[in-house]
Amino acid sequence: EPEVTQTPSHQVTQMGQEVILRCVPISNHLYFYWYRQILGQKVEFLVSFYNNEISEKSEIFDDQFSVERPDGSNFTLKIRSTKLEDSAMYFCASSENANTEAFFGQGTRLTVV
Amino acid sequence: SQKIEQNSEALNIQEGKTATLTCNYTNYSPAYLQWYRQDPGRGPVFLLLIRENEKEKRKERLKVTFDTTLKQSLFHITASQPADSATYLCAQGDTGFQKLVFGTGTRLLVSP
Numbered sequence: 001e002p003e004v005t006q007t008p009s010h011q012v013t014q015m016g017q018e019v020i021l022r023c024v025p026i027s028n029h030l031y032f033y034w035y036r037q038i039l040g041q042k043v044e045f046l047v048s049f050y051n052n053e054i055s056e057k058s059e060i061f062d063d064q065f066s067v068e069r070p071d072g073s074n075f076t077l078k079i080r081s082t083k084l085e086d087s088a089m090y091f092c093a094s095s096e097n098a099n100t101e102a103f104f105g106q107g108t109r110l111t112v113v
Numbered sequence: 114s115q116k117i118e119q120n121s122e123a124l125n126i127q128e129g130k131t132a133t134l135t136c137n138y139t140n141y142s143p144a145y146l147q148w149y150r151q152d153p154g155r156g157p158v159f160l161l162l163i164r165e166n167e168k169e170k171r172k173e174r175l176k177v178t179f180d181t182t183l184k185q186s187l188f189h190i191t192a193s194q195p196a197d198s199a200t201y202l203c204a205q206g207d208t209g210f211q212k213l214v215f216g217t218g219t220r221l222l223v224s225p
Contacts, residue, residue, distance in 0.1 A: 004156075031211055033211065033212075035213075041217075042215050042216065042217050042218075043157060043202065043204075043213075043215040044215070045212035045213060045214070048211035048212060050211070055211055056210060056211050056212055058212065089154075091156050091157070095211075098208075098211055099144065099145060099206060099207075099208055099211075100162070101147060101159045101162045102147070102159065102213060103159055104149075104156035104157045104158070104159070105156050106155055106156045107154075107155070107156045109154075
């Protein structure tokens with residue numbers, strides 16, 4: 001069964017460093033998303049991406065964040081200068097169309113120290 | 114702003130019984146709701162999507178309802194098993210937007 005894959009599963013980084021989280025969405029899907037979940041809290045939307053551009057973003061997704069689809073299969077989230085409060089599980093998701101079921105990856109646990 | 118609420122207390126039931134989880138929404142009428150299962154340290158796993166013009170959806174032992182008058186969705190697991198123990202998330206979405214707004218989730222514990 002097709003699935004969304006994310007790497008790495010766990011990333012530890014020092015405050016102020018840049019991190020890149022990687023995702024391979026399901027191959028025939030057109031919409032890609034990043035969500036995050038701080039420990040013990042809700043899953044929160046960060047950004048959606050369609051047709052090689054951001055289609056929607058939340059207030060969390062500030063200038064420190066960027067997304068890219070560098071080739072036909074990968075979808076990345078970059079955090080330019082990490083803060084302690086960026087520590088969370090980051091989930092990539094994809095969907096075939098805008099308002100259809102979204103499939104999530106297993107997440108990258110980001111720990112900022 | 115969109116707000117979606119799930120019972121934050123864990124639901125404990127015995128194996129074989131039907132589990133019923135509640136999702137209430139306020140301030141907004143979503144075009145659809147999605148239900149997910151999440152195990153500790155794992156990503157949400159899609160279960161069912163129900164649209165505002167659908168009253169009920171079923172998939173194997175799962176059933177979800179959508180009551181736009183009560184602003185509520187109910188999620189049922191019949192003949193529950195210990196393997197059904199997990200956190201169940203409700204998320205609302207709307208036409209014209211891609212984001213899902215998630216509830217806090219309800220933890221279900223099914224004891225043998």
